[in-house]
Amino acid sequence: MPIDFNKLIALFAYDQYDPLLFSSAFFMFLFFFILIIYRITSPVRILRVLVLIAFSFYFYYKSSGLYFLLLVLASIINYSSALGIFNSKRVKRRIIFISAVAVNLLILGYFKYTDFFISLVNNFRTDELQLIDVFLPIGISFYTFKAISYLVDVYWEVLEPERNFLDLTLYISFFGNILAGPIDRASAFLPQVKREYFLSKRQFSTAVLLIISGLIKKVVIADYISINFVDRVFDFPTRFSGVENLLAVYGYSLQIYCDFSGYTDMAIGVSLLLGYHLMENFNFPYKATSIADFWRRWHISLSSWLADYLFRPLQMKFRDLRLYGNIIALLITFLLCGLWHGASWTFIFWGFLHGFYMAFSLLTAKPRNLIIEKTGLRGTKALTIIQGVITFQLVSFAWIFFRAPSFEYAGDMLNQIFTFFHPEIFTQFIGGYPSVIMLMILGYLLHFIPKSLELKTINFLENRNIIVHAVILAVFIWIAAQVKTSEIQPFLYFQF
Amino acid sequence: MISERLKAAILKELKLDDYEFTDETAASQVPGWDSLNHINVILAVEKEYKIRFKNIEILRLRNIGELQDLINSKIQNAH
Numbered sequence: 001m002p003i004d005f006n007k008l009i010a011l012f013a014y015d016q017y018d019p020l021l022f023s024s025a026f027f028m029f030l031f032f033f034i035l036i037i038y039r040i041t042s043p044v045r046i047l048r049v050l051v052l053i054a055f056s057f058y059f060y061y062k063s064s065g066l067y068f069l070l071l072v073l074a075s076i077i078n079y080s081s082a083l084g085i086f087n088s089k090r091v092k093r094r095i096i097f098i099s100a101v102a103v104n105l106l107i108l109g110y111f112k113y114t115d116f117f118i119s120l121v122n123n124f125r126t127d128e129l130q131l132i133d134v135f136l137p138i139g140i141s142f143y144t145f146k147a148i149s150y151l152v153d154v155y156w157e158v159l160e161p162e163r164n165f166l167d168l169t170l171y172i173s174f175f176g177n178i179l180a181g182p183i184d185r186a187s188a189f190l191p192q193v194k195r196e197y198f199l200s201k202r203q204f205s206t207a208v209l210l211i212i213s214g215l216i217k218k219v220v221i222a223d224y225i226s227i228n229f230v231d232r233v234f235d236f237p238t239r240f241s242g243v244e245n246l247l248a249v250y251g252y253s254l255q256i257y258c259d260f261s262g263y264t265d266m267a268i269g270v271s272l273l274l275g276y277h278l279m280e281n282f283n284f285p286y287k288a289t290s291i292a293d294f295w296r297r298w299h300i301s302l303s304s305w306l307a308d309y310l311f312r313p314l315q316m317k318f319r320d321l322r323l324y325g326n327i328i329a330l331l332i333t334f335l336l337c338g339l340w341h342g343a344s345w346t347f348i349f350w351g352f353l354h355g356f357y358m359a360f361s362l363l364t365a366k367p368r369n370l371i372i373e374k375t376g377l378r379g380t381k382a383l384t385i386i387q388g389v390i391t392f393q394l395v396s397f398a399w400i401f402f403r404a405p406s407f408e409y410a411g412d413m414l415n416q417i418f419t420f421f422h423p424e425i426f427t428q429f430i431g432g433y434p435s436v437i438m439l440m441i442l443g444y445l446l447h448f449i450p451k452s453l454e455l456k457t458i459n460f461l462e463n464r465n466i467i468v469h470a471v472i473l474a475v476f477i478w479i480a481a482q483v484k485t486s487e488i489q490p491f492l493y494f495q496f
Numbered sequence: 497m498i499s500e501r502l503k504a505a506i507l508k509e510l511k512l513d514d515y516e517f518t519d520e521t522a523a524s525q526v527p528g529w530d531s532l533n534h535i536n537v538i539l540a541v542e543k544e545y546k547i548r549f550k551n552i553e554i555l556r557l558r559n560i561g562e563l564q565d566l567i568n569s570k571i572q573n574a575h
Contacts, residue, residue, distance in 0.1 A: 156556040292532070307531050316551040319535050326532055362532065 019063035022266040023219050042197035049166050059175035067137040075169040077103055078147045082154045082161035097155045101148055108144045111136055116343035139178040145305055150186040152309050159187050167193045176271035180263050182281040182301035197275045205461035208469050210269030212476045217262025219480040221443045222255045229436045230255050234403055237412040242421030245413045252403050253396045254443045284447050289387035291357040306333050331355040346401045353398040498564050509540035519561025
């Protein structure tokens with residue numbers, strides 16, 4: 001059969017709706033070759049770095065076209081301003097710092113929030129301004145936050161500015177974490193660019209396991225329950241009973257976890273194969289026993305970014321207000337956290353809910369502790385379970401606003417849950433959606449896999465040769481392909 | 497070296513009986529010293545030494561050793 005070269009070229013060309021997702025066969029295929037080229041070139045430092053930069057630019061180009069030049073621009077701006085901050089004193093230093101952060105935020109703001117602000121302004125005008133419909137380049141929120149953390153660290157003098165332009169370009173553009181994080185810190189990433197390429201057998205096995213578990217979470221669990229159940233309910237909540245709406249909310253809690261943490265697992269695994277250790281991003285978030293605990297386990301690279309660069313500066317600014325200083329800092333941080341996720345009031349409200357939960361828990365800390373003491377629950381397993389269940393309900397409630405297309409939809413869902421529950425439908429539901437139910441149970445059980453099993457699997461993989469690895473990986477990719485419906489669902493998080 | 501005075505102020509604020517601080521101890525390692533409680537520890541230290549830190553001075557601290565150094569430099573400047 002003759003090869004259709006036009007189709008082949010189209011596969012490689014820019015397509016806004018066809019990003020290079022780690023879970024796609026095309027990415028795996030490309031990455032295999034990149035890995036070989038990388039291994040061959042790795043003894044020469046500059047070549048090794050250039051290979052990664054070139055692939056990262058291509059990765060970006062694939063879904064955002066010429067906007068990959070934004071990465072070049074961001075690298076130039078942040079490289080030169082960090083050096084400028086380092087080499088200046090007092091007022092000049094401050095001016096360079098503030099303007100560099102402002103430029104980063106303005107670029108992010110233009111691409112992500114222009115229409116949101118136009119519609120805000122329209123609320124106060126009789127003649128409506130036209131929306132511009134700005135193209136949203138992928139991962140812009142992620143690499144902008146990486147860049148800002150770098151600038152702040154240099155400004156705070158906890159990090160020396162990078163003197164090698166290519167190294168900084170790779171930090172900004174690295175394909176492994178550009179689409180959906182983790183939002184790695186320059187202080188951890190840059191030394192790895194300088195280090196020689198090395199991959200132990202154990203690291204290789206860990207990477208393979210991460211890619212497999214990511215595939216299962218993302219393609220098998222998240223995509224399946226979203227297409228076959230969660231999306232249907234969220235798109236037409238009034239067509240379903242309360243019990244189905246409630247299950248869809250719990251389904252979405254699981255879906256977003258498996259989708260996002262699965263994708264991060266793959267990102268960490270893929271990067272590890274190139275010798276890069278990215279930061280941990282999830283730590284069994286639904287085991288959390290409080291909202292504060294949840295944020296120490298969920299999207300850790302973002303929550304620690306917000307804690308270091310937004311919450312703590314605000315907290316110190318308002319520290320004389322003590323408790324209320326904390327509360328003000330929390331509310332501002334979480335409102336902006338909501339806005340970071342998307343230019344819409346539903347995201348802002350989701351952020352507000354989390355800020356409110358945290359503030360409420362601070363304000364009620366004393367009476368709650370008193371109750372725990374009086375009831376003799378302190379230190380018991382029962383308390384952990386009660387707190388875990390309450391936290392999960394609060395988080396799931398907030399997810400409704402995160403996922404729902406608008407407040408009307410969220411309202412409809414809550415209305416169905418509270419006024420049209422019909423618990424008898426539950427048995428029908430189990431009969432109608434056996435695989436969805438099974439995957440949901442499996443997904444939640446993932447939270448309770450003992451660490452020892454993970455270590456045993458890595459040990460097992462470590463003692464096998466590369467052919468066995470390839471076969472195992474192929475089997476899982478095949479399984480994923482079987483489960484996958486005709487099209488790969490776009491990754492939930494990269495629109496943020 | 498962490499002075500007894502700083503140690504006592506921190507232990508009192510965190511309601512701890514004792515804790516072995518080294519220069520490299522980070523706040524997150526100390527029981528009860530989380531990001532929310534941080535505000536109270538810093539205020540307690542400022543009160544103990546009757547000093548006022550600039551925001552940026554606190555933000556760039558990485559461990560208790562650096563906090564001690566910052567206090568020392570503040571006290572010296574005051575004299």
